[in-house]
Amino acid sequence: MIRIEKIISNVYRDSVALMEISGRIAKLPGIARATAVMATEANIALLKETGLSSSQVHVRPNDLLIVIEGTDESSVAAAMGETERTLMQSSAPSLQADATTFIPPRSLQMALEDMPGANLALISTPGEYAAAEAEKALCLGLHVMIFSAHIAIQDELALKQMAHERGLLLMGPDCGTAIVNGIPLGFANVLRRGPIGLVAASGTGLQEVTSLIDRAGIGISQALGCGARDLSEQVGGRGMLDGLAMLSHDASTQVIVLIAKHPAPKIGQLVIEAAKKSSKRAVINFLGLKVESDVAAGIYAAETLEEAAQLAVMLTRDTGDLLIAKPRPVAEFALAQEALDRLSSHQKYIRGLFSGGTFCYESQMLLGPGSVWSNVAIDANKTLSDVWRSREHTLIDMGDEVFTRGRPHPMIDLHLRLSRLKQEANDRETAVILFDAVLGYGAHPNPAAEIAEAIASVGRDGAPHRLPIFVASVCGTEGDPQDLQQQESILKEAGVLIAPSNAAATRLTAAVIAEQRKRTQRRR
Secondary structure (H helix, E strand, O other): OEEEEEEEOOOOOOHHHHHHHHHHHHOOOOEEEEEEEEOOHHHHHHHHHOOOOOOOOOOOOOOEEEEEEEOOHHHHHHHHHHHHHHHHHHOOOOEOOOOOEOOOOOOHHHHHHHOOOOOEEEEOOOHHHHHHHHHHHHHOOOEEEEOOOOOOHHHHHHHHHHHHHOOOOEEOOOOOEEEEOOEEEEOEOOOOEEEEEEEEOOHHHHHHHHHHHHHOOOOEEEEEEOOOOOOOOOOOOHHHHHHHHHHHOOOOOOEEEEEEEOOOHHHHHHHHHHHHHOOOEEEEEEEOOOOOOEHHHOEEEOOOHHHHHHHHHHHHHOOOOOOOOOOOOOOOHHHHHHHHHHOOOOOOEEEEEEOOHHHHHHHHHHHOHHHOEEOOOOOHHHEOOOOOOOOOOEEEEOOOHHHHOOOOOOOOOOHHHHHHHHHHHOOOOEEEEEEEEEOOEOOOOOHHHHHHHHHHHHHHHOOOOOOOEEEEEEEOOOOOOOOHHHHHHHHHHOOOEEEOOHHHHHHHHHHHHHHHHHHHHHHO
């Protein structure tokens, strides 16, 4: 392998832009791996840990580091040239009406002078610098969304307390998704405006519920993220409580939806009590925490993301007592019968490959935490010792840090997940491969096409046994750049069984496995 490392001095790009560039360059002919990151100490340490950087790089956080590895020198050199051109194009100065050169702002204060009407700052700097920038933004009277991760929890708590005292909203850190006044931020979908407001400590959870609401013909007023740690005992739910208070006073919001996975029980209950005091009805979906409905207090409990969307839609339409029928395997189960006929008695296990961590968590809950292995296991006794190899029923969160060190997120770059898909398809004991595809801004421009090609390549290469059944859900809307209907059609043509939600896909998978178990027992 040939590797080239290059530093571009005094060039900054946020992490989303760099992930997209890295993913695009990695697909060029002859390229095995590629990454573009800010040259912070933490990023360089991650690159060395993953074997993608061997030289002694001088750490200068305002510099950008590019590392490309490929099969031959000409391919790597061409990829490096393409990377530099892409970076320089995105930094080209624009011209104002009077033909004078526009000078990009070098501080939040300068940016606010250029945009005096702005009231929100999105922070996407390396984690070790994000807290300081967020504090500056709050001092300037700005609401803040911190996309950056790896911020000390004591800094998160201090920033949220500071925001609370100033009547401002701080979303994050590690807030990947939000929609404010119709403007998508981070990884977000194209949604119609409407009466439902949401606060979530889960990015893909927020995307799933808002997309399902949109598909039902209802719109979103605001979709606020508060960061994965917000409902921990240390942070105390400060971000969700402030978001709830803001939505309670928002005239455009009629119904509130609160979403989180495995909140601390004490903090989850604190948020529920605050929701009861709101003048608006609230749907609460706290995965991993038992929530009881209290209709008199306007509280409606949802067990899944799918149910949260259904309840919110029903509340806006005032449809009676809002009883939701016990979900059963979706109609697509009939389509699985032919595929079941092709399975051998050896094929008996589920292998789940998720880009959304909340989807992986929800699927574990629905299948039974004690019945599946995972790298992010709900049941600690089911934690994989080797995340690179599945055992029995296994669900993998491919967006977990162990898989994203030195690599773009799997919502942007599907390479690692598709490699794992082929590995699982070639396992003679795999009966079903369950996966998600997430659409929207920032996500891969055509994930279905790459997934379909990977499935086709398994068939062409001649798997050592019968192919497993592929089951998926696509999180997105018709308005997304990737086009929900088109993505689902591509996957269906590749033989994938498509369910309307992650919960439905998991129920379908469970039904297939149960039927396969019965057939195997009858053969004995």
